[in-house]
Amino acid sequence: MVALSDAVVLVGGFPLLSGVNLELSVTSLNVVTGANGAGKTSLLRLLGGLVTLTSGTGVVCGVDLRSGDLRELRRRVGWLGHEGSFYDDLSASENLTFAAKALARPTSEIAGVLDRVELSSRATTPAKQLSAGQRRRLGLAWLLLRRSELWLLDEPYASLDDEGRTFFDQLVGDVVKSGATVVVSAHDPLRSSALAPRTITLAGGLVVGDHL
Amino acid sequence: MIRVAWLVAAKDLRIERRSRVLLWQVLPFGVMALLLSGLALGAAHAGHSNAAPGLYYLVMVLVALLMINRSQVIEGSPGTRASVATLGLDPAGVFLGKALALAVELWLTGVVLLAGAVLVLHTALGGTLSALPSVVVTLGALAAAGTLYGALSGGGQGPATLLPVLSLPAFAPLLIAGERSFSAALYGGALLQWWVISLVALVAYLAIGILLYGVLEES
Numbered sequence: 001m002v003a004l005s006d007a008v009v010l011v012g013g014f015p016l017l018s019g020v021n022l023e024l025s026v027t028s029l030n031v032v033t034g035a036n037g038a039g040k041t042s043l044l045r046l047l048g049g050l051v052t053l054t055s056g057t058g059v060v061c062g063v064d065l066r067s068g069d070l071r072e073l074r075r076r077v078g079w080l081g082h083e084g085s086f087y088d089d090l091s092a093s094e095n096l097t098f099a100a101k102a103l104a105r106p107t108s109e110i111a112g113v114l115d116r117v118e119l120s121s122r123a124t125t126p127a128k129q130l131s132a133g134q135r136r137r138l139g140l141a142w143l144l145l146r147r148s149e150l151w152l153l154d155e156p157y158a159s160l161d162d163e164g165r166t167f168f169d170q171l172v173g174d175v176v177k178s179g180a181t182v183v184v185s186a187h188d189p190l191r192s193s194a195l196a197p198r199t200i201t202l203a204g205g206l207v208v209g210d211h212l
Numbered sequence: 213m214i215r216v217a218w219l220v221a222a223k224d225l226r227i228e229r230r231s232r233v234l235l236w237q238v239l240p241f242g243v244m245a246l247l248l249s250g251l252a253l254g255a256a257h258a259g260h261s262n263a264a265p266g267l268y269y270l271v272m273v274l275v276a277l278l279m280i281n282r283s284q285v286i287e288g289s290p291g292t293r294a295s296v297a298t299l300g301l302d303p304a305g306v307f308l309g310k311a312l313a314l315a316v317e318l319w320l321t322g323v324v325l326l327a328g329a330v331l332v333l334h335t336a337l338g339g340t341l342s343a344l345p346s347v348v349v350t351l352g353a354l355a356a357a358g359t360l361y362g363a364l365s366g367g368g369q370g371p372a373t374l375l376p377v378l379s380l381p382a383f384a385p386l387l388i389a390g391e392r393s394f395s396a397a398l399y400g401g402a403l404l405q406w407w408v409i410s411l412v413a414l415v416a417y418l419a420i421g422i423l424l425y426g427v428l429e430e431s
Contacts, residue, residue: 045294048294048298050294050297050298071300072300074297074298074299074300075298075299075300077298078298079294079295079297079298080295081291081294081295082291085291085292085294085295086292086295087223087227087286087292088289089226089227089230089231089286090223090226090227090230094226098219098223099299101219102216102219102299102301103299126230139295142295146298148298
């Protein structure tokens, strides 16, 4: 699913990733940990085709990061950022309708997806009026609708309470069981022992630890 | 491309209708700017000056700058940008959709300010109405150019002051063509010639946007 070799990403001459070597298998849960500035978000953005590879080699979902069509890669990954991933003035349902139409998916799936993330009662509420936990659930609904091969979740636990974390862990577990590959960036290793993820530790843009 | 354009335009217009920025912030600004223009001419001259078309387009350019910035800020949050990027939308369609939504907003504002020009700057009603087709085309060209320069100035993430610096030199020819055709409609002259110049600018900016918007997004 993912194969990076000496992957370097420079932005404005500053190295965000300094030579990452990493392989991720299909249908796996992977947690990327590290201090602020370690390169967690940059790694996820590279895997999503959102930044370009400066040197080294990389293949994600069969797309070569140097010579392949990054737009095609982006269509195949799902991104959930900690800042919110949708249009604040649109309702939960309208945001999902936009995503569904963009992806040429039937809008009839939206009600089921909202039900799955327990947001049916807030379907018509503008995204900006949702709580942090509800916004995160809306982000998950966006990803469920997309049925991505590779889920990239950037700091998904930020500002989530225990109930939100548990819900999140259960859903991610289900997604991995259904065949997707999930990469989560987090400051700390996952607390849920049931998920048993692979934990990759970054420091200074390099992989310094890798534990199953 | 057309499917994406409709989708993006509908989304932008729905956001605008929901946020009411156009109704409660941009339109009042435009009306006040037009009123101040009339006051600057002086009560004795407002009805006799040939400056009305120029003042009208000057106010429309200021209004357009606010709207272009707003149109880009909608997409400005890093999380939203990343999520929407992973939808893999055709950039040409995104450009057309954003330009169409901006044009609709500018047309609505333009009609209100034309009424304002009749009331405040005392332009002749008949001449003002006959200027309408050229106003539609000129504002359409302004929307296409504005969408392009909005993306060029950082797409809502760059400093807000960059947009006027970059875009005003490009808007100047549109302002001149618009003012000339409006003047021709009011006072007589080569209306069709200036209207055609605006039309050519519209087609040129649409073509450039369709070809280059993807490159601007990526950069």
